Amino acid sequence: MDSNSFETIDQPRAEDRLPASVSTSAKIVVVGGFGVGKTTMVGAVSEIRPLTTEETMTQAGVGVDDTAGVASKTETTVAMDFGRISISDSMVLYLFGTPGQERFWFLWKGLFEGALGAVVLVDSRRLDVSFDVLGRLEDLEMPFVVAVNNFPDSQQHSIEELRTALDLPPAVPILYCDARDRSSSRDVLLRLMHYLYSLTAASEVS
Ligand SMILES: Nc1nc2c(ncn2[C@@H]2O[C@H](COP(=O)(O)OP(=O)(O)OP(=O)(O)O)[C@@H](O)[C@H]2O)c(=O)[nH]1
Numbered sequence: 001m002d003s004n005s006f007e008t009i010d011q012p013r014a015e016d017r018l019p020a021s022v023s024t025s026a027k028i029v030v031v032g033g034f035g036v037g038k039t040t041m042v043g044a045v046s047e048i049r050p051l052t053t054e055e056t057m058t059q060a061g062v063g064v065d066d067t068a069g070v071a072s073k074t075e076t077t078v079a080m081d082f083g084r085i086s087i088s089d090s091m092v093l094y095l096f097g098t099p100g101q102e103r104f105w106f107l108w109k110g111l112f113e114g115a116l117g118a119v120v121l122v123d124s125r126r127l128d129v130s131f132d133v134l135g136r137l138e139d140l141e142m143p144f145v146v147a148v149n150n151f152p153d154s155q156q157h158s159i160e161e162l163r164t165a166l167d168l169p170p171a172v173p174i175l176y177c178d179a180r181d182r183s184s185s186r187d188v189l190l191r192l193m194h195y196l197y198s199l200t201a202a203s204e205v206s
């Protein structure tokens with residue numbers, strides 16, 4: 001290997017280092033159907049340069065990938081997204097975004113290992129792509145919140161309409177979000193953490 005090869009590797013930035021005050025971390029998975037905004041959300045909230053594994057969508061995917069409703073999409077996640085966000089001085093969340101296309105779903109098992117909970121991102125124009133995702137989370141017994149990502153041409157559905165359409169029990173939090181917006185995406189993660197806390201508190205009482 002040529003001795004100059006290492007010069008091409010970026011040096012870590014100060015903000016990529018874990019603050020010394022951090023004593024707790026949790027793994028959270030951002031999951032959802034194809035093109036619902038998972039990579040966008042991880043990138044919007046991450047304090048470190050997010051790791052993405054985006055590949056250009058090519059003709060090879062025609063007939064294999066279901067691009068209905070997201071025809072303008074040019075790139076797709078083929079392995080995972082990774083980011084980190086502090087939710088207090090002492091706690092960080094490590095975020096793992098899953099690939100949305102079904103042919104990469106075999107990677108899910110590893111991505112969920114050790115995870116505390118999940119954010120299910122939903123595009124209300126294409127609720128059907130969420131059904132398998134929700135079913136799989138229930139099989140994994142993974143607690144989750146549902147975040148409805150608003151696209152410009154989305155129709156406004158009430159939370160209760162969405163709950164019925166997605167067949168979700170009353171306890172599962174559902175909230176609207178804009179995956180491109182840092183504070184909106186952060187609110188989703190905080191809601192998940194409150195939900196996980198309430199589940200733990202309830203199991204300690206019973
Ligand atoms: N208008 C609008 N566009 C969004 C929003 N979130 C994502 N997008 C756009 O929607 C497209 C899909 O976003 P991605 O973040 O790649 O979606 P993904 O779920 O990671 O997609 P896959 O990894 O291929 O499953 C991109 O072109 C984004 O710019 C949003 O909240 N509003």
Ligand SMILES: [Mg+2]
Nearest residue numbers: 038039076077
């Ligand atoms: Mg993606």
